[in-house]
Amino acid sequence: MTELGDIIEECRNAVEDPDYPAVHEWLEANPDGKVLGHFQVYFPEEIAHAAGMLPIKTMGADSSVQIREADAHIAAFVCSILRSALEQALSGKLDFLSMYVTHPICDAARHVNGIWTRKFPDVSCQILYYPHNAASPHAATYLLNEYRRIAGLIEEITGRGITDEALRASIELFNENRRLLRELYEIRRNTPWLLSLVEGYVLTRAAGVMPRERHNELLREALPQIRERTNKPQDKIRLVFEGGFCEQPPIEMLSVLQDVAYIVDDDFLIGLRWILEDVPSDGNPMENLAVAYLEASSYSPVQRDPRKPKEHMLLERIRNSGAQAAIVGAAKMCEPGLEEQVAYDNALTEAGIPHLVMEFEEKTANFEQVRMEIETFAESLLFEFV
């Protein structure tokens, strides 16, 4: 049995080391293996996994990665994550990629694929187009065809056909991962004093940068140990953090948040938890994945689905987690995030839920201002709720 502290450390290293150590370990064990990187927010990793590829979520980077070359290709008014992801690739940190998939989640992400295609002619740089209107009766068929197209390209790269049997096995593996992550979030909601925000965050985010088999093993061992902790609850406000669906706040900022409040739910890395229930593995597994994306999924500013008004979904997240207030963040220069922030702000005001509206950037290195803002907000709530 691996000790909880060691599990958290392994996940933290996997997340913070810009050299993707867990990927290199996998490649050493699988010298002919191929790696597929995908940009935020959601990608059906099961399809790549079923072809024997290692799918990873390529993230941005904090202030430890200097943007040098990427600024020559992407304008400075574009969000940080697109530039830092490109910088990592230009500096050779992603040389292991055979395929890179982006999604038209915003104008900037749509156009960045062209830069990748030009700069990395040996990598298959693709865009996976999600249906513009998830509620359309044609959305599932359209998405299934998109998945088939991407699957065909993956098969060309790996030289291995994706059988229904292999895809079913991959769906089972990822179902287990989603179940384990749901349990982790349940602990955060019900007993947030047992698991700090940073611990919960690195345990979650590691899913995107290591083989899912290993992540499942780690979570299987970690969850019972977290439940056995004997930490006592503290007098802290319970908050929901919204706005971390794409670019991520730096881990130091999460430390500031956890010092001040219990963050009982959030949308950090929502793509890893996008599908909310087990995907059926019987029948047509690829179709099941497409249907689950549309019908059994969470919400984010980058999916348009009139059946899921995001403000209502946020209010539900707050209610279900027993939060007293919310922090509505948005990454600097993030058009979808900032646009949705206005709708969230209005809905929370109307519902009488106290909230703090703020911006963040993955590259922030000075947290004094953030600490002051969050502390002032939490103190004002303590007078109201405690």
Ligand code: SF4
């Ligand atoms: S942070 Fe916002 S603007 Fe940047 S890529 Fe993500 S969705 Fe697009």
